Amino acid sequence: MQWYVIFKKEILENWRNMKWIWVPIVFILFAVMDPITTYYLPKIMDAVGGIPEGAVVDIPMPNANEAILMSFNELGLLGVLITVVIAMGVISGEMKSGVYELILSKPVKYTNYVSAKFMSLALIVFLSIFLAVVAGWYYVSLLFGSIDFTKILTSILFFSLYFALIIGIVIMVNTWVQSPGVVAFLSLIIIIALNVLTSIYGHIFTWSPALIGDYIGEYLHSGVLSTEIWYSALMAVIFTFACIQFAILTLKNRALQ
Amino acid sequence: MALLEASHLTKTYKDISVVNDVSFSLEHGKCVALLGPNGSGKTTTLRMLAGFIKPTDGNISFNEDRLSKDFRNYVGYLPQFPVFHNWMSGKEFLIYAGQLAHLSKTEAIKRADELLDLVNLKEVRKLRISKYSGGMKQRLGIAQALIHAPKLIILDEPASALDPIGRREVLNLMRELKKDATILFSTHILNDAEEVSDEILLLNEGKIIEQGSMHELESVQSTVTIKLSFTDEPKFIEDRLKEIESVFKVTRENNDYFLTVHDLQIARKQLLEVVHRENWQLTRFEVAKTSLEDLFMKAVKK
Structure with missing residues (x-):
């Protein structure tokens, strides 16, 4: 009941500050940008000119699977950035402004407070990813060739789990410092560290959630879900849960200082 | 309970x-x-x-x-x-x-x-x-x-x-x-x-x-302070004020007089009698420092 009250308030807040509008639009732009520019690149170069006479520019056209993977990659970078930005003040901002004090003077359970915020953010981000990838898929189907939609849906599900982890990390950092800017900075450092460590030790950490994007590429290509993608999805869920728990504990301990 | x-x-x-x-x-x-x-x-x-x-x-x-x-x-x-x-x-x-x-x-x-x-x-x-x-x-x-x-x-x-x-x-x-x-x-x-x-x-x-x-x-608090102001300075005012038996301390700040008294009721009566008798042009009569303020100042300064 109390959880739902906070959740509803978050949804309403995100509606009034237009997050429900701009986040999906920005995600869609990221997803369709690459396939479209890749397709039209030869024509653009022709029109712009500047290529010496007689030079043969031969850009290999990607196939449909490779094209939609561009959308995923783009979201994996810029989409993550936007996710960090919309989540950076979700708790720290309320602490900084002081409204946290009024809310927590009511018998609010920290578990409800943190998890409702997580779910409301996840809802926006998941919806944005869904719309963005579907839009990307639409253009890819028009320009490069068809892809089975169930493959797209499965990929979106796995991809969303990676984003759940991103939100979890940002929420955890939210409870450490009271400045949204610093929260964004620290969160990005953690996310980058996760990705760098994974790319260095990828052969050991085959279950790393940061590899979900790579595994989606393999899956789109082969059509078979590997064991690794299941493991990394499981790890993403576990890490997300751990981040949320850690955030709750941090807030509780702060209150009990 | x-x-x-x-x-x-x-x-x-x-x-x-x-x-x-x-x-x-x-x-x-x-x-x-x-x-x-x-x-x-x-x-x-x-x-x-x-x-x-x-x-x-x-x-x-x-x-x-x-x-x-x-x-x-x-x-x-x-x-x-x-x-x-x-x-x-x-x-x-x-x-x-x-x-x-x-x-x-x-x-x-x-x-x-x-x-x-x-x-x-x-x-x-x-x-x-x-x-x-x-x-x-x-x-x-x-x-x-x-x-x-x-x-x-x-x-x-x-x-x-x-x-x-x-x-x-x-x-x-x-x-x-x-x-x-x-x-x-x-x-x-x-x-x-x-x-x-x-x-x-x-x-x-x-x-x-x-x-x-x-x-x-x-x-517990035994004293009260009264603040007085006049349009023009009456003669011998300080002496006259000191003569009032319930007043035991008179201090002056700018043009205001501060009287420390034990019992507000008696002091007010005696004071106003003097004002009336001497025909002083009183413009302000105020119980300036409340007992609480006194208490507060004393307690905090300790």
């Missing part, structure tokens, strides 16, 4: 004790003022009672209900500078606060309407809080503290930041609330404390240095 008992409350931050061994109890239906200069530990004490921060030592017990350890259920709290979700309207925020305190939606709406009436915000209930004035926010802050009909209302400097009209409104409101709840409020404005409170806790440097009912404190 006391509603709340705080025993040996202590709060230290990195070896600096902000609140030091504070014990008191709050009786049902009393309005208690927590007085003290800035930095004396008032806010920290209130925050401990509101359940925000845990005391380093000592404990707080509500005698009302021992079932729930979370005493935020029985406490309504107004912070010194209340901040709201500015994108909500006043009514929306009250309903939200009510639901957070486990009221059902219909209960919360009903209660919000009652309180908007009480704190005189009915006209602006649908306006975004970002458009509210400071006084309106303070009143909305009081309303949200009352939303779940708490047994104890804790107000941190409820009137200090307000203009005289806003202050008057808040004090009247507190007088109204006193009828069916226990109030603990902090202030450094002595007049406010004198006006609405039944009991005083005087805090300095994290310690309680004086506590008791208004009457007790007033009777």
